[in-house]
Each structure stands twice: as structure tokens, then as C-alpha cells.
Amino acid sequence: MxxxxxxxxxxxxxxxxxxxxxxxxxxxxxxxxxxxxxxxxxxxxxxxxxxxxxxxxxxxxxxxxxxxxxxxxxxxxxxxxxxxxxxxxxxxxxxxxDANALPVAEYTLAMVLLAGKDLLAQRDRFRTRRAFPQGEIVPGIGNFGRRVGIVGASRIGRRLIELLKPFDLSVSLADPYVDATEAAALGVRLLPLDDLLRTSDIVTVHAPQTPETHQLIGRRELALMPTGSVLINTARGGLLDHDALVDELRADRLGAILDVTDPEPLPVDSPLFDLPNAFITPHLAGSQxxxxxxxxxxxxxxxxxxxxxxxxxxxxxxxxxxxxx
CATH class of the missing domain: 3.40.50.720 (NAD(P)-binding Rossmann-like Domain)
Incomplete structure (x- = not known):
């Protein structure tokens, strides 16, 4: 320091x-x-x-x-x-x-709830149209029963599981080092990564960066995610294939909330800065x-x-x- x-x-x-x-x-x-x-x-x-x-x-x-x-x-x-x-x-x-894990988990909790309400896109639409959407109920949004998939039962992943418990969410976990008994104790459903990606509305990444996890979420994995789902990364940028993610974002198939990127910081001409369905923050989820x-x-x-x-x-x-x- x-x-x-x-x-x-x-x-x-x-x-x-x-x-x-x-x-x-x-x-x-x-x-x-x-x-x-x-x-x-x-x-x-x-x-x-x-x-x-x-x-x-x-x-x-x-x-x-x-x-x-x-x-x-x-x-x-x-x-x-x-x-x-x-x-x-x-x-x-x-x-x-452990102390540093708490603000990262808090940041992620906030982003999960905001993503469930589609708040970022709704804000931009409201800013452009200056009028409420037609009808009193906006379809397709909300956090009642929203499916959240956590990749990695790290310190932060476990903190996030605790923070998510008061909410009416369906939480799944993918982690090769966690068995069914431990997952049950954590109060989450244990799934293989592919199944978690296929069945989650929001996927949040909390795995460590190792040679085995480099681009853990690549082109094939992103293609498994349902259209309209959101990917959150507060772990390490190298866990994602950013080129593949940009392609999915340009196709308007997915949304992304990224506090970490690869490289870091991003080049000034990175399309992630300008894509409307990408929300980028400057590595501030941790203690600040x-x-x-x-x-x-x-x-x-x-x-x-x-x-x-x-x-x-x-x-x-x-x-x-x-x-x-």
C-alpha cells in the first residue's frame, strides 16, 4: 500500500x-x-x-x-x-x-436485482421516449422467481448466496469442487455449468482465474444462454471470451454487466463502451x-x-x- x-x-x-x-x-x-x-x-x-x-x-x-x-x-x-x-x-x-468479498457480493446483489427489473434498458428507453410504456404492467421483468446462476462457490460466491436468500429468486450453482450435500447446505441447486447457463436468466461469475478457467465462458457457453439473459462478471476479465461476448451483444441477444475486463482497462475504442446492452464499471466492486x-x-x-x-x-x-x- x-x-x-x-x-x-x-x-x-x-x-x-x-x-x-x-x-x-x-x-x-x-x-x-x-x-x-x-x-x-x-x-x-x-x-x-x-x-x-x-x-x-x-x-x-x-x-x-x-x-x-x-x-x-x-x-x-x-x-x-x-x-x-x-x-x-x-x-x-x-x-x-473475506472482508474484501463483502462489497463485491453487495455490488453483485445490486446488479442482479437491477438486471431483473431491466432497469438499465428501461432507464434509457424512458430517457429517449419521455413517456411511460403503454399499459400499467411491463411484461418480462421482475425478480419474483427470477433464475440466478452462480458460477463458482468462492468467498464472493458464497457471500452472494447468503445475500440472495431473502429474495424470491431461484438460485443455482456450478462448481466442480462442491458436491450435492454441500450445495444443499448452501441452499442452492447444483448444476453442471452447461445446464446452469441454459436455465438461468442472470448468470454471475465468481470463479478463480486459473489456466483451467481461462475463457471459461466462451462462444459455445454464451450460445447456451437464453435470449434476453444477462451475464455479470465481477471476478476476472480472463474468464470471459470478450470477442464472443461482443458478438452476442451486437446481436442484441444478451446483456452484460462487467466490472472486470480483459485487458484492463479496456482500449479506448472498445465497443463495450458504446453497446447499449453493456454496462461497464471501472473495477470498483471491491473495497473502495x-x-x-x-x-x-x-x-x-x-x-x-x-x-x-x-x-x-x-x-x-x-x-x-x-x-x-
């Missing part, structure tokens, strides 16, 4: 708790481990707090931090941040990914504004646990890291 972000992630009341738990200099922030300040501090560091933009922590960095016993990440995934050597040396790792303080609080609570000899509540298991978001 940058020095400018520290007061947002650790506002005064959170920072006070952190300083009560561990000895820390909140003015010492570095963006490169080659920084001379980093070298001097790492020699005695037992707990390293990291965040967005942290350079990779590899064997060379670890060699400069012989006392290091814990890394507390005030952001989401550590997949591209930490070398396997971290776990090999017995260093425990915690991530605020006052939400980042939740990340700092999660790290502070982990530091308190360590200080009292407790176990981390959000430890990262290296054995499953590759198949998690």
Missing part, C-alpha cells in the same frame, strides 16, 4: 488498536524492497503488513527478514504476491480477502472509499490474535491457493 492509502485503510481508531497490539511505525511504508528503509526495517520485522501494490515477496526478500513469522495482507488475493518459500519457511499468512477501513480492521484483528498467542482467523492455505480467487 502507498503512504497516501494508509490513513484510509487504517483510520485513527483502527490504527490505535493496531499500535496497541504490535510495535509499528505507521510512517514507514515502502513500495520497493530495494528501498534502503526497507532493508533496515526488515532485519528485525516479525510481522509484515502488506497491501495493494506490494512487490513480490520471494526468497531474496525473505533472506533479509530472518525474524519474519507472519504476513498480514490488507487486501484480497496473495496468489501473485508470495513465493511458495513463504510457507516453506513456516511463515503464517493472513489475507483480508470507506470500505477499505474494513480491510485494515481485519488485519488489526489478526495482529491482536497473534499478540495474544492465538490462531489466525483468515489464514491462507497454500495447498488450495491455486484454485481460489
Amino acid at each position: 502507498t503512504a497516501q492509502n494508509v490513513p484510509q485503510i487504517f483510520p485513527p481508531e483502527v490504527l490505535a488498536r493496531l499500535r496497541a497490539a504490535v510495535e509499528i511505525d505507521p510512517t514507514l511504508t515502502v513500495e520497493s524492497f530495494a528501498d534502503p528503509c526497507a532493508g533496515g526495517a526488515l532485519a528485525d520485522t516479525e510481522i509484515l503488513i502488506t497491501g495493494w501494490g506490494c512487490p513480490r515477496i520471494d526468497e531474496a526478500v525473505l533472506d533479509t527478514a530472518p525474524a519474519l513469522r507472519a504476513i498480514l495482507h490488507a487486501a484480497g488475493s496473495v496468489k501473485d504476491l508470495l513465493s511458495p518459500a513463504v510457507w516453506e519457511r513456516g511463515i503464517v499468512v493472513s489475507s483480508a480477502a 472509499g470507506n470500505e477499505v477501513a474494513r480491510l485494515g480492521l481485519a488485519v488489526t484483528q489478526e495482529a491482536e490474535r497473534l499478540a495474544h498467542g492465538g490462531e489466525l482467523a483468515h489464514a491462507v492455505d497454500h495447498a488450495v491457493l491455486e484454485r481460489t480467487a
